[in-house]
Amino acid sequence: MRGTRWNRWAGVGLAAAVLLCAGAASAQESHVGKYSGNAKAGKINYRRYCIGCHGPAGDGNGENAPWIDPKPRDFTAAVFKCRSTPTGTLPTDQDLYDAVTRGFDTTNMPPWMPLTVVDRVNLVAYIKTFSPKWKSDKAGAPVEIPAESPVTIESVLHGRELFQKMECWKCHGPEGHGDGPSAATLTDSKDRPIPPYNFSTGTRFKCGNTNRELYRIFMTGLDGTPMPSFADVIKPADAWDLVHFLRTLQPLVTPEATVWKAWVTTHGNELKPIGPEQAPGVGQ
Amino acid sequence: MRTKYISMTALTLVAGASLVALAGQPPRPASGSISGKITYTGTPPKMKAIDMSKEPSCVKQHPTPVTTENVVTGKNNSIQYAVIYISSGDQGSTAPTKALKFDQKGCQYIPHVLAMQVGQAFQIINDDPTSHNIHPLAKVNPEWNKSQPPGTPPLNAQYPKAEFIPVKCNVHPWMHGYFIVLNTSHYAVSDDDGEFSIKDLPPGKYTVTAWHEQFGTQSQDVTVAGADAKGTNFVFKAVPY
Numbered sequence: 422m423r424g425t426r427w428n429r430w431a432g433v434g435l436a437a438a439v440l441l442c443a444g445a446a447s448a449q450e451s452h453v454g455k456y457s458g459n460a461k462a463g464k465i466n467y468r469r470y471c472i473g474c475h476g477p478a479g480d481g482n483g484e485n486a487p488w489i490d491p492k493p494r495d496f497t498a499a500v501f502k503c504r505s506t507p508t509g510t511l512p513t514d515q516d517l518y519d520a521v522t523r524g525f526d527t528t529n530m531p532p533w534m535p536l537t538v539v540d541r542v543n544l545v546a547y548i549k550t551f552s553p554k555w556k557s558d559k560a561g562a563p564v565e566i567p568a569e570s571p572v573t574i575e576s577v578l579h580g581r582e583l584f585q586k587m588e589c590w591k592c593h594g595p596e597g598h599g600d601g602p603s604a605a606t607l608t609d610s611k612d613r614p615i616p617p618y619n620f621s622t623g624t625r626f627k628c629g630n631t632n633r634e635l636y637r638i639f640m641t642g643l644d645g646t647p648m649p650s651f652a653d654v655i656k657p658a659d660a661w662d663l664v665h666f667l668r669t670l671q672p673l674v675t676p677e678a679t680v681w682k683a684w685v686t687t688h689g690n691e692l693k694p695i696g697p698e699q700a701p702g703v704g705q
Numbered sequence: 706m707r708t709k710y711i712s713m714t715a716l717t718l719v720a721g722a723s724l725v726a727l728a729g730q731p732p733r734p735a736s737g738s739i740s741g742k743i744t745y746t747g748t749p750p751k752m753k754a755i756d757m758s759k760e761p762s763c764v765k766q767h768p769t770p771v772t773t774e775n776v777v778t779g780k781n782n783s784i785q786y787a788v789i790y791i792s793s794g795d796q797g798s799t800a801p802t803k804a805l806k807f808d809q810k811g812c813q814y815i816p817h818v819l820a821m822q823v824g825q826a827f828q829i830i831n832d833d834p835t836s837h838n839i840h841p842l843a844k845v846n847p848e849w850n851k852s853q854p855p856g857t858p859p860l861n862a863q864y865p866k867a868e869f870i871p872v873k874c875n876v877h878p879w880m881h882g883y884f885i886v887l888n889t890s891h892y893a894v895s896d897d898d899g900e901f902s903i904k905d906l907p908p909g910k911y912t913v914t915a916w917h918e919q920f921g922t923q924s925q926d927v928t929v930a931g932a933d934a935k936g937t938n939f940v941f942k943a944v945p946y
Contacts, residue, residue: 498844498848500848507849508849508850508851509847509848509849509850510847558847586854587836587852587854588835588836588854588876591836591876592875592876602759603759603875603876603877603878606878607875607878608875608878610840610842610848642849642850642851642852644848644849644850645848646850647838647840647850647875647876648850649838649839649840649850649851649852649875650849650850650851650852651851651852652851653851653857653860654852654853654854654857697761
């Protein structure tokens with residue numbers, strides 16, 4: 422009799438403890454694949470490898486920050502460029518893990534592949550302690566990416582039309598050189614100057630270099646930067662066409678560039694230049 | 706005062722419950738209002754002419770060049786686009802279901818300042834023949850950034866938390882506005898004569914706050930006793946830079 426009562430109380434206590442831990446610890450944890458990360462463990466590596474740029478408070482004001490451009494991410498704002506989730510939502514743990522793993526090309530953030538998978542997952546958990554948003558909000562649902570359409574000249578040409586119609590050229594420039602009419606005035610959400618991507622450099626995209634990752638950028642936008650989400654205004658098939666065209670702007674050997682070059686040598690003079698709408702007869 | 710109000714409400718509730726035929730909510734004793742004028746002393750900054758030459762389709766829409774709108778003044782030193790709201794006191798009712806409108810026309814935001822309640826729906830409309838990206842720089846609320854090409858349907862949005870959010874369009878850097886998200890349903894935006902009126906206020910003590918994007922905030926205590934508390938004026942000190 423006494424034993425049962427004791428057991429019952431112990432059970433209640435245990436349940437309460439589990440609930441409390443789950444509530445308090447959810448923001449201190451991360452889950453990537455089969456791994457679970459722990460913020461306390463992540464802090465050790467953060468203070469060794471990340472603190473110099475991202476700072477002790479995670480606000481991007483580390484001692485190296487003044488000499489770095491683009492600036493280190495401010496984790497207290499919980500706004501991230503590279504996400505699989507819609508604009509205005511938190512990224513998934515996998516997104517943060519991918520960012521730490523991949524690094525950011527053309528910035529001071531290197532790939533952290535020398536750290537073990539568990540170390541990186543732990544870092545993700547620690548990064549999530551810098552903003553209360555990780556406790557109040559949930560990560561967004563990843564955008565769906567349908568299978569890629571075949572690379573054809575029709576697809577590339579339609580993508581080119583969209584580049585004109587969606588006014589990508591206003592920032593990225595008529596030839597993708599990052600020199601559009603609005604390029605010089607672009608600022609990020611902290612009012613710091615930020616250049617649009619220059620396709621002619623051929624450098625890897627910051628959020629991953631596959632066609633799928635390029636597609637994803639239109640749909641998610643790069644939060645905290647001038648690059649908006651087109652999720653509400655571009656259809657999946659159109660977005661793939663745009664991806665195919667963008668690849669032709671890079672000085673790289675890609676299936677898209679091959680198809681494009683073969684066509685342009687014979688049809689180049691049929692193309693209307695990209696840019697502001699011109700009066701008929703002008704520039705022809 | 707308060708006990709009287711509570712007991713009256715209780716009475717109304719009892720009466721409402723006993724009379725089955727009497728449907729709906731008990732009437733709120735909301736007869737008072739606060740009104741006044743927003744003005745400045747000193748010299749306000751001169752608004753700069755906007756060079757829209759990079760967007761010819763917007764230049765065409767303005768027969769006379771437009772200026773920036775961070776300080777819009779009128780006759781007798783009046784200030785437009787100040788937001789006046791109850792910061793302490795009765796917070797009113799939940800947000801109305803009718804969506805507010807925020808228009809992009811001639812590469813300008815109309816209205817320049819859109820005040821709304823937490824959770825209130827609003828629509829963002831593009832009336833220009835050019836693409837805009839709507840980029841509200843929220844910090845407490847989620848920060849999103851969406852493209853809106855010409856001819857696309859209105860964007861529906863709402864904010865879950867109170868915040869003063871600057872809005873910009875990255876493509877057209879001169880475009881600048883505000884979303885003012887408030888906890889209260891008692892608010893007003895000063896008109897082109899600097900005048901405002903907050904209606905439907907139950908009698909009681911209030912703190913009224915006036916906010917202006919350039920001149921900051923001011924508060925004063927006002928007691929509403931049924932009639933209109935006229936002359937709740939705010940005077941901002943203007944500096945030319």
